[in-house]
Amino acid sequence: MMAPSGRLLCAAMASAVLVCLTATARGGRVLWSGALTHDSASLRVSCTTDNQAVLVSTNADLSDAVAAFPQAKAGVVGVHVTGLEPDTTYYFGVNGLDEAAPGRFRTVAVPAGQPLSYRVAFASCAFTGAESPVFGEIVDHDPLFFMHMGDLHYLNIESDSVEEREASYAAVFASESQSRWLRAFPFVYMWDDHDFGPNNADGTFYGSAVARFAYQKFVPHYPLAETGDTVAPYHAFTVGRVRYIVTDLRSVSNMPDSSNSTLGWAQREWLLREFAAHADYALMVWVSTKPWMGEEDPGSDKWAGYAEERRFLANAMKALGVDNLVVLAGDAHLIGVDLGMHTDFADGGGAGFPIFHAAPLAQYGSVKDTGPFSEGCFGYRFFNTGQYGVMDVVDDGGEEVCVKWTAYRQGLETLTTVRFCTPTMKVGLPQDGDADICSMPFFPPWATFVVVLICLIGIGGPLWLGWRAVARR
Known part of the structure; x- marks a missing residue:
C-alpha cells in the first residue's frame, strides 16, 4: 500500500523541481519603446x-x-x-x-544607410509574467534593441475584447524582471500564436481584427507596410546598412483568398519586393516566427506545413540573386544554428541561408521536428531554461558586413558562437527528409540526477519501511 504513495511523492517532488514560478495576471504598467532611429x-x-x-x-x-x-x-x-x-x-x-x-x-548613432556596428539581442517564448534572472542577463549585454519573435505571453486569448488584449500586455509587465527588461531598451515585437490568439491561431481567428488594432495601440512599432487601424503588422526598417524584414505569419495565414499560405498573397508580394531590393543593403535579416526547416508536413503549424510556399520563396531568392540574407526564427523551444547547409529548399539548390532559432526565454523545450542544425541544437524538454541569442553586426563601410552570433543559456553559459560575412547564401544539402532532426534531452545532467534521487527516495523509502514492517511480524 505504500508504493503508490511513493510514486505520487516522486511525481510531486519532481514537479517541484521543474515548476516555473510566474507572476499573476494582476497587471503592471506598460512602459516600453520601439521604432528607434537616429x-x-x-x-x-x-x-x-x-x-x-x-x-x-x-x-x-x-x-x-x-x-x-x-x-x-x-x-x-x-x-x-x-x-x-x-x-x-x-x-x-x-x-x-x-x-x-x-x-x-x-x-542610433547614424542615419539609416550609413555604416554602423552594433548589437541586437533576440528570442521568443516565455510563460505569462514569468520571473527569471535571464531577463536581467539580457539587459547586461546592452543591445541597441531586442527582437522579440513571438509568444510574449501564453494567454491564448479567444475573444475579440480590446480590454482583454490590454490586460495581456499588463500581465507581462506585472513581472518585475520582465518589466525592467522591457524598459531597458527598445523592442521590435512580432506575435506568434499564443499571444495572437489560441494555440495555432491563423487568419481565420475571429478576433484577428481586434488583435491587430490592439497591436498598434499597445506596441511601439515602426511604420507598418499597410495603412489602417486593423491591418496586419508586418513591416521593415533599416539600422545602419542592415534591412530588417518582420513578417506576420499569423493574422493573414490561411485566409480564404490565400489558402495554403502562411504569408497571404499581399504580404508575400511585399516580401518579394523586399528580397528584390537586396542590393540596396549590405545585409538583410528576415524575422520568421515559425521554424523554416523540416520535412514536408501538410497541415502542420510551421513552414513544413506550407512546403510549396517555402519552395516558392526559396526559388524566388535564387532567381532574384539574393546573396546577403540571414534569418532569425522562434516558436520551436530550442537554440539551433545552421549556416545554410539545411535551409536550402530551392530547386537545384542555391538558396541556403544562415538561420538562428532562439528560444525559449522562459519555457520548456520543444523540437517541432525542425533541423538538423550544422552548429548544433540545445534545450531540455522538461526543464524551464532561459535561452536567447545575441547578434553583433560589424560594418566598417567596406563591401562586406560581418556577423557574430552567440547563443546563451541562463547563467551566461555560451552554447555556441559562429562568425561569418557577406555573401551569406550557399548551395545547401539536398533536403530529402532523411536527415535527423534536433535531438533534445529531457533534463540537464544535474536535474536528471536530482529527479532520479528523488524517485529512489520516494519509491525506495516506503518500500523499505513496508519490508521492515513485514519482517517484524
Whole structure:
C-alpha cells in the first residue's frame, strides 16, 4: 500500500523541481519603446490618472525634460518623439511615477544607410509574467534593441475584447524582471500564436481584427507596410546598412483568398519586393516566427506545413540573386544554428541561408521536428531554461558586413558562437527528409540526477519501511 504513495511523492517532488514560478495576471504598467532611429523613437506608456504627462529627458530622474506630452485621460498612450540627438541616451516615463525607474533608449548613432556596428539581442517564448534572472542577463549585454519573435505571453486569448488584449500586455509587465527588461531598451515585437490568439491561431481567428488594432495601440512599432487601424503588422526598417524584414505569419495565414499560405498573397508580394531590393543593403535579416526547416508536413503549424510556399520563396531568392540574407526564427523551444547547409529548399539548390532559432526565454523545450542544425541544437524538454541569442553586426563601410552570433543559456553559459560575412547564401544539402532532426534531452545532467534521487527516495523509502514492517511480524 505504500508504493503508490511513493510514486505520487516522486511525481510531486519532481514537479517541484521543474515548476516555473510566474507572476499573476494582476497587471503592471506598460512602459516600453520601439521604432528607434537616429533622431526618433516610439513610446507606449500607461498613465494612471487624468492630466499626467509623458516626459522624455537625458536625465534618469526625468528632470529638465526635452519633450513633454500632456495626457488628458488615463490609460496606455502612444507617443512618437522626434528631433532627438543621435547616439544619445534618453529616459522616459510619467511625471510623478517613473523618476526612480524610467524607460530608456539610446538613439542610433547614424542615419539609416550609413555604416554602423552594433548589437541586437533576440528570442521568443516565455510563460505569462514569468520571473527569471535571464531577463536581467539580457539587459547586461546592452543591445541597441531586442527582437522579440513571438509568444510574449501564453494567454491564448479567444475573444475579440480590446480590454482583454490590454490586460495581456499588463500581465507581462506585472513581472518585475520582465518589466525592467522591457524598459531597458527598445523592442521590435512580432506575435506568434499564443499571444495572437489560441494555440495555432491563423487568419481565420475571429478576433484577428481586434488583435491587430490592439497591436498598434499597445506596441511601439515602426511604420507598418499597410495603412489602417486593423491591418496586419508586418513591416521593415533599416539600422545602419542592415534591412530588417518582420513578417506576420499569423493574422493573414490561411485566409480564404490565400489558402495554403502562411504569408497571404499581399504580404508575400511585399516580401518579394523586399528580397528584390537586396542590393540596396549590405545585409538583410528576415524575422520568421515559425521554424523554416523540416520535412514536408501538410497541415502542420510551421513552414513544413506550407512546403510549396517555402519552395516558392526559396526559388524566388535564387532567381532574384539574393546573396546577403540571414534569418532569425522562434516558436520551436530550442537554440539551433545552421549556416545554410539545411535551409536550402530551392530547386537545384542555391538558396541556403544562415538561420538562428532562439528560444525559449522562459519555457520548456520543444523540437517541432525542425533541423538538423550544422552548429548544433540545445534545450531540455522538461526543464524551464532561459535561452536567447545575441547578434553583433560589424560594418566598417567596406563591401562586406560581418556577423557574430552567440547563443546563451541562463547563467551566461555560451552554447555556441559562429562568425561569418557577406555573401551569406550557399548551395545547401539536398533536403530529402532523411536527415535527423534536433535531438533534445529531457533534463540537464544535474536535474536528471536530482529527479532520479528523488524517485529512489520516494519509491525506495516506503518500500523499505513496508519490508521492515513485514519482517517484524
